[in-house]
Amino acid sequence: MANSKFEYVRGFEQTDALLPNTWIVVRVDGRAFTKMCANYGFEKPNDRRALDLMNVAAKAVVADLPEIAIGYGISDEYSFVFHKSCNLFERRSSKLVSTIVSTFTANYVYSWSTYFPDTPLSCPLPTFDGRAVCYPTVQNLRDYLSWRQVDCTSATRHRLFPSCWLTCQGHINNLYNTTFWALVQLGGLGNKEAEKTLAGTLSADKNEMLFSRFRINYNNEPEMFKKGSVIFRDYELVDPDSHRVAEEMDDLAEPVLQSKSQADKDKKRRSKARVVVEHLDIIKDEFWDKRPWILS
Ligand code: ATP
Ligand code: ATP
Ligand code: MG
Ligand code: MG
Ligand code: MG
Ligand code: MG
Ligand code: MG
Structure with a gap:
């Protein structure tokens, strides 16, 4: 079909290659999951x-794309990180995003009946949107992941940010949600009343409210709810005291792209590694110091 008179239309395609030598994050998010929660x-x-x-859908994505360095999920969203040297699909944004979104969605739908055996899927079916963002430094990337985890845990929120920041940022965190739903489900309050009760409260107030009214100790809530889920390839843990790899990482010294054979070897090793899901703090250095291969 080469050289037909129609072929000129290819020239209308726009290049959307992402900036080289930057960490690519693709985040998928469930479409209208507030409604999905009610429907299902x-x-x-x-x-x-x-x-x-x-988590099972995200694990399938990471297993299918060895180029992914790490994934992190909370609520109806998952972020997938490509190494800055990654050249998959020539770094074309639409290819990367659409492949991740459809691989994720296909696996989510495929595994639905395993997790919801008594609730068959019907319309509306679960769908996801996606976007890609480039982060130039490891610090920017870690800040991105910390930002997502802070949305999940609010004890960490306290440590990292002044309280004025807390009140400006809305209430998209698990401690807030846990207290809100305790007030509604166990305390018999209406949604509006519960919202009013929580207005202006700090983490300590919510912890106190949970314990004094409902005997719930927030510390005993499952780690997955408090910390979200992190997916990575599991090699041997490194003793952070003997290998200060993270600190020695020099962004400028790294080549823009790996050599082909090196990249192939790396890919093979990655495809063989065990993909694990854990619920850990990814804000502190410890997680990264113990697993220097994730960002190396
Ligand atoms: P959009 O299409 O803009 O993303 P949305 O309704 O999905 O709209 P989000 O901001 O993504 O809006 O919020 C996701 C909603 O789904 C939140 O209300 C969250 O509490 C709920 N949700 C997601 N996962 C769970 C879960 N595992 N259990 C209970 N609720 C959940
Ligand atoms: P890429 O991931 O780059 O798209 P690809 O293998 O999907 O790789 P395409 O250019 O999309 O490459 O080609 C699709 C292939 O699938 C072709 O070989 C085509 O003949 C085959 N194919 C698609 N649909 C059918 C079909 N209905 N019956 C038989 N073969 C099909
Ligand atoms: Mg959205
Ligand atoms: Mg959503
Ligand atoms: Mg969401
Ligand atoms: Mg085709
Ligand atoms: Mg094809």
């Missing part, structure tokens, strides 16, 4: 089955 009867605030299903 998700438990509030945290339906374990729905989170397990997100």
Whole structure:
């Protein structure tokens, strides 16, 4: 079909290659999951089955694309990080995003019945949107991941940010949700009343409210709810005291792209490694110091 008179239309395609030598993050997010929760009867605030299903779909994505360095998920979203040297699809944004979104969605739908055996899928079917963002430095990338994890845990929020920041940032975190739903489900309050009760409260107030009114100790809530889920390839843990790799990482000294044979070898090694899902703090250095291969 080469050289037909129609072929000129290819020239209308726009290049969308992402900036070289930057960490690519593709984030998928469930479309209208607030409604999905109601339609399919998700438990509030945290339906374990729905989170397990997100994790199984994300694990399939990471296993399918060895170029992914790490994934991190909370609620109805998952972020996938490509190494800055990655050249998959010539770094074309639409290819990367659409491949991840459809691989994720296909696996989510495929595994649905395992996690919701009594709730068959019907319309609306679960769908996801996606976007790609480039981060130039490891610090920017870690800040991105910390930003997502802070949305999940609010104890960390306290440590990192002044309280004025807390009140400006809305209430998209698990401690807030846990207290809100305790007030509604166990305390018999209406949604509006519960919202009013929580207005202006700090983490300590919410912890106190949970314990004094409902005997719930927030510390005993499952790690997956408090910390979200991190997916990575599991090699041997490194003793952070003997290998200060993270500190020695010099962004400028690294080549823009790996040599072909090096990249192939690396890919093979990655495809063979065990992909694991854990619920860990990824804000502190410890996680990264113990697993220097993730960003190396
Ligand atoms: P959009 O299409 O703009 O993303 P949305 O309704 O999906 O709209 P989000 O900001 O993504 O909006 O919020 C996701 C919603 O799904 C939140 O209300 C969140 O509490 C809920 N949700 C996601 N996962 C779970 C879960 N495992 N258990 C209970 N609720 C969940
Ligand atoms: P890429 O991931 O780059 O798209 P690809 O293998 O999918 O790789 P395409 O250019 O999209 O490459 O080609 C699709 C292939 O699938 C072709 O070989 C085409 O003949 C085959 N194919 C698609 N649909 C059918 C079909 N209905 N019956 C038989 N073969 C098909
Ligand atoms: Mg969205
Ligand atoms: Mg959503
Ligand atoms: Mg969301
Ligand atoms: Mg084709
Ligand atoms: Mg094809």
